[in-house]
Amino acid sequence: MKVAIWGVGLLGGSIGYILKKKKWSDKVIxxxxxxxxxxxxxxxxxxxxxxxxxxxxxxxxxxxxLSVPVKLMPNLVKRALPYLKxxxxxxxxxxxKEYITKEIENILPKDIYFVGGHPMAGSEKTGVEALDPxxxxxxxxxxxxxxxxxxxxxxxxxxxxxxxDSTLLELDVEIHDLAVASISHLPHILASSLVNTANDISxxxxxxxxxxxxxxxxxxxxxxxxxxxxxxxxxLTNRDKILYAIDKFxxxxxxxxxxxxxxxxxxxxxxxxxxxxxxxxxxxxRKGILSPMIExxxxxxxxxxxxxxxxKILGRNNINIKDIEVLHIRENYGGSIRVGFDVNKxxxxxxxxxxxxxxEVKELK
Amino acid sequence: MKVAIWGVGLLGGSIGYILKKKKWSDKVIxxxxxxxxxxxxxxxxxxxxxxxxxxxxxxxxxxxxLSVPVKLMPNLVKRALPYLKxxxxxxxxxxxKEYITKEIENILPKDIYFVGGHPMAGSEKTGVEALDPxxxxxxxxxxxxxxxxxxxxxxxxxxxxxxxDSTLLELDVEIHDLAVASISHLPHILASSLVNTANDISxxxxxxxxxxxxxxxxxxxxxxxxxxxxxxxxxLTNRDKILYAIDKFxxxxxxxxxxxxxxxxxxxxxxxxxxxxxxxxxxxxRKGILSPMIExxxxxxxxxxxxxxxxKILGRNNINIKDIEVLHIRENYGGSIRVGFDVNKxxxxxxxxxxxxxxEVKELK
Numbered sequence: 001m002k003v004a005i006w007g008v009g010l011l012g013g014s015i016g017y018i019l020k021k022k023k024w025s026d027k028v029i030x031x032x033x034x035x036x037x038x039x040x041x042x043x044x045x046x047x048x049x050x051x052x053x054x055x056x057x058x059x060x061x062x063x064x065x066l067s068v069p070v071k072l073m074p075n076l077v078k079r080a081l082p083y084l085k086x087x088x089x090x091x092x093x094x095x096x097k098e099y100i101t102k103e104i105e106n107i108l109p110k111d112i113y114f115v116g117g118h119p120m121a122g123s124e125k126t127g128v129e130a131l132d133p134x135x136x137x138x139x140x141x142x143x144x145x146x147x148x149x150x151x152x153x154x155x156x157x158x159x160x161x162x163x164x165d166s167t168l169l170e171l172d173v174e175i176h177d178l179a180v181a182s183i184s185h186l187p188h189i190l191a192s193s194l195v196n197t198a199n200d201i202s203x204x205x206x207x208x209x210x211x212x213x214x215x216x217x218x219x220x221x222x223x224x225x226x227x228x229x230x231x232x233x234x235x236l237t238n239r240d241k242i243l244y245a246i247d248k249f250x251x252x253x254x255x256x257x258x259x260x261x262x263x264x265x266x267x268x269x270x271x272x273x274x275x276x277x278x279x280x281x282x283x284x285x286r287k288g289i290l291s292p293m294i295e296x297x298x299x300x301x302x303x304x305x306x307x308x309x310x311x312k313i314l315g316r317n318n319i320n321i322k323d324i325e326v327l328h329i330r331e332n333y334g335g336s337i338r339v340g341f342d343v344n345k346x347x348x349x350x351x352x353x354x355x356x357x358x359x360e361v362k363e364l365k
Numbered sequence: 366m367k368v369a370i371w372g373v374g375l376l377g378g379s380i381g382y383i384l385k386k387k388k389w390s391d392k393v394i395x396x397x398x399x400x401x402x403x404x405x406x407x408x409x410x411x412x413x414x415x416x417x418x419x420x421x422x423x424x425x426x427x428x429x430x431l432s433v434p435v436k437l438m439p440n441l442v443k444r445a446l447p448y449l450k451x452x453x454x455x456x457x458x459x460x461x462k463e464y465i466t467k468e469i470e471n472i473l474p475k476d477i478y479f480v481g482g483h484p485m486a487g488s489e490k491t492g493v494e495a496l497d498p499x500x501x502x503x504x505x506x507x508x509x510x511x512x513x514x515x516x517x518x519x520x521x522x523x524x525x526x527x528x529x530d531s532t533l534l535e536l537d538v539e540i541h542d543l544a545v546a547s548i549s550h551l552p553h554i555l556a557s558s559l560v561n562t563a564n565d566i567s568x569x570x571x572x573x574x575x576x577x578x579x580x581x582x583x584x585x586x587x588x589x590x591x592x593x594x595x596x597x598x599x600x601l602t603n604r605d606k607i608l609y610a611i612d613k614f615x616x617x618x619x620x621x622x623x624x625x626x627x628x629x630x631x632x633x634x635x636x637x638x639x640x641x642x643x644x645x646x647x648x649x650x651r652k653g654i655l656s657p658m659i660e661x662x663x664x665x666x667x668x669x670x671x672x673x674x675x676x677k678i679l680g681r682n683n684i685n686i687k688d689i690e691v692l693h694i695r696e697n698y699g700g701s702i703r704v705g706f707d708v709n710k711x712x713x714x715x716x717x718x719x720x721x722x723x724x725e726v727k728e729l730k
Contacts, residue, residue, distance in 0.1 A: 120577075140577065175570055175571075175574075178570060178574065179570075179573065179574040179577050182562065182563045182567070182574050183563055183574060183575070183577060183578040183582045184582070186563075187559060187582065187585050187586075189618070190618070191585070191640070191644075192636060192637055192639075192640030193614060193617040193620075193621060193640070194551065194552060194555060194614065194617075195640040195643045195644045196617045196636065196639055196640050196643065197547065197551070197610065197613045197614045197617045198547045198551075198643075199639075199643040200613060201543065201547045201610065201613060202547070205540055205543060205544075206540075208536070208540060209540075209543065209547050210548070210643070210647065212485075212505065212534075212544050212548060213647050217548045217549070217552065217647065218644070218647045220587075220588060221552075221644050221647075222585075222644075223585060224640040225641050225644050225645055226637075228635075228637035228638040228641055229634060231633075231637045232633040232634045232637060235621075235625045236625070236628055236630065236633070239625055239626075239628070242625060243622065243625060243626060245562065245566065246622050246625075248562045248566060249558060249559065250615070250618070252558040252559075252561045252562045252565070253554070253611065253614075253615070255558075255561075256554050256557070256611070257608065260600045260601070260604055260607060260608060260611075261604075261608060263601055263604070265597055268601070269593045269594060269597045270593075271557060272589075272593035272596045272597060273593040274561055274564070275556070275557030275558070275560040275561050275586075276557075276589060276590050276591070278560045278561065278563075278564040278575070279556075279560045279586050279587075279589045280590055281575075282575065282578050282582065282583045282586075307676045307686050307689055308676030308677050308680035308686075309680075311672045311676045311677075312673050314673065315674075321672050321673075324672055324690070325689070325690045
């Protein structure tokens, strides 16, 4: 397989690296605008060679992977089409699918195929320097199908996705976009609206309100810190689904509003209870932690090295910590630490050895 | 000082324990309904003695602390008033202030005083067994003033709050309730509405949508997992401020909605950017961590004891970890860990020793 990757950053670079390493692809060509970044990608084994201006090497390509902002994709495809051979496949890694699928299917000749993709993987790092051989491992990788999808092209992209060790999920374009509108785009818009609201009210009240908003409020609105340009594009390329989700949301919010106005105790309890029940059912596991965890709370004095003491005790007993978080530590006085273990009796052993070492421990339900 | 605490759970029990321990109070009487829990409180030194039925011992009391759900408070005050001596002070620890202040000021005789309070402290534990001598340390403890507030009573409660090692903040009742409506109650209602919305859309689409909602969505909606009854009461006792905040929020959301509808790129970017800027300015420190932290990301292989290795290296170099969190670990392959340090060159030393030990480290901005 010969692959071209347009946009060799974290995602594109990781795809190239893995496909080369696993020898699924005997040639990976990078396409981009910045030759020093593309040189870097070559030196990191993310790609074999690169082009800044498109040339005939593109006609050897079996799969072209688009790893650039969604809004740029249609134009790049237009530029690539004259070079692509019959049977070539185009796929993308964009986070909205209906817009790009329609745009590309509209301009695609019959014998070149498109399969939309969305790997739900990311990192706190960016750029090809951050390429990660395990970026996609256990992450959900959505491939979308339409009535125009060529099935053997779909199977080929599926094969590529499996090489990345992702968990494949086939979805309709519409369902995909509705899903990300509901669980990603709407939450982001709400977080931004919430921050803007609190800021507005605070500005009208001696700025005292936001100054109280440490900790929890900051956590709740974490997603509002994303790139404004990226989120603008997401809104514009998933417009209808986002508007649908906002509309549904406004009805749910009005439901709360009406019942608060009328003081309807029963309905308010039911609304909050429904939210709690649904939320409690959402799977806790994160990407890469497929097995569920058991979590212990360890109460500790605050002294230098206390976290080291705990991890040393566990390490000495060959107990593997899957997750650890300081819940709160008071200076000079200590606090509590959450430690997660695999569900395989390790948690019981951990509880025992920590208690034997004099720590107060309880299981988190 | 003789103190009575009505409701001897985590908050009430911790208050009693600290005031006794610091000898600010030579007698603490617990009031409640469950004698075995009150016995437990006595054995834990949270209170000296207790009463189930009110009796003449209440007439010795200088301060009565109400640590029960807000909706129950007015009735309890009515029951207590006949026993209280002239000059006695009532204070509370409720999370909304206008409702209870009005209710109590309405029934209070001239020579008994009320000072509203709200300690912004909590724990993942509940009940008197969880009493914590340092629960309030560095936490903000709001005391509210009205035109009816007796200033010497206010000073007395202030003295009590300082004994708890809290950071005192004097606020008007209205500003307090508007602040908690904006930064606590509104976010909670939005999280519940969001979960209900996603559930609704998911139910109409083969339940596939919520099944994609692991990790981030779960984190964003964490607050929706609170007690439905408590949140119902909060809505009912902070009705006007919450409705005001919802109204402001709906306007912010409509702003997004309109600009998505019209495809107004500039305005959308500006709205997201404003949210990002405000959010980035919110102080990161949590309760108890007054000094800001510097955070490092350490990239690690996943092997038993790897967290122990890191903490050992830091401990050996006398570097104190203030916070630690596993960002993501892939089974068999590793991942990254976030470690927080005091801003006092410890972070630089930490970066150095970890790099010397062969770890890839970068500072989190």
